[in-house]
Amino acid sequence: MPNQQDPPRLIPPHGGYKDLQSYRMSEIVHDATVVFCNRFISIRSRTHDQMVQAARSGKQNIAEGCMASGTSKKFELKLISVARASLEELLVDYQDYLRQHNLPLWGKEHPKAKEVRGLCYKKDRSYMTYKTYIENNPPETAANTMICLIHQANDLLDQQLRALEKEFLEEGGFTERLYRTRSQRRKA
Numbered sequence: 001m002p003n004q005q006d007p008p009r010l011i012p013p014h015g016g017y018k019d020l021q022s023y024r025m026s027e028i029v030h031d032a033t034v035v036f037c038n039r040f041i042s043i044r045s046r047t048h049d050q051m052v053q054a055a056r057s058g059k060q061n062i063a064e065g066c067m068a069s070g071t072s073k074k075f076e077l078k079l080i081s082v083a084r085a086s087l088e089e090l091l092v093d094y095q096d097y098l099r100q101h102n103l104p105l106w107g108k109e110h111p112k113a114k115e116v117r118g119l120c121y122k123k124d125r126s127y128m129t130y131k132t133y134i135e136n137n138p139p140e141t142a143a144n145t146m147i148c149l150i151h152q153a154n155d156l157l158d159q160q161l162r163a164l165e166k167e168f169l170e171e172g173g174f175t176e177r178l179y180r181t182r183s184q185r186r187k188a
Helices: 021-040 046-068 073-100 111-121 127-135 139-171 174-187
Strands: none
Touching: 021 046, 021 073, 021 127, 021 139, 046 073, 073 139, 111 127, 111 139, 127 139
16 A cells, blocks of 8 residues: 555556446447358448448457556547447448348337347346347347447447546646656655
8 A cells, every 4th residue: 555655656557448348348349240240241341341340449449548548648538539439430330231221220119129228237248148139130130239239338438438538627637647746756
């Protein structure tokens, strides 16, 4: 335990992204998107590559942003925002898929949408929690399931961005921490 007179750490603990609900949900979205695209979209299609890349970008930018957070809150905010934008792009791809294949988009109150959304309360969720919706069902169910999952991931990222913004406004960033630490060192 640090001494009360120890100056604040210049580079605080950072990383820990694997424990974030936003990362876990984005990982599920990525894994499920790979399966969905392999099942329903030609591997030669540019759309296949773009959807898989958007899902990957969502997940990877959370990891990168969290690892950069020790020295740049600005970079962390930017990368979490990029993750959110990537998942929004993916959401539109799934909506396009339904529209282009004349399949219905489930509303929030659709019984299956409620069922899928309810799974978010399961402990230790993973792709396996949603596997049957993606692998054993027709494209309508799989695409709408993905839309539900992306909405949940986006909601978690929105909450994370609000928390990061609040933290930045209250505590500042790395440059301010450098100044405070150096000032405290000079006074001591």
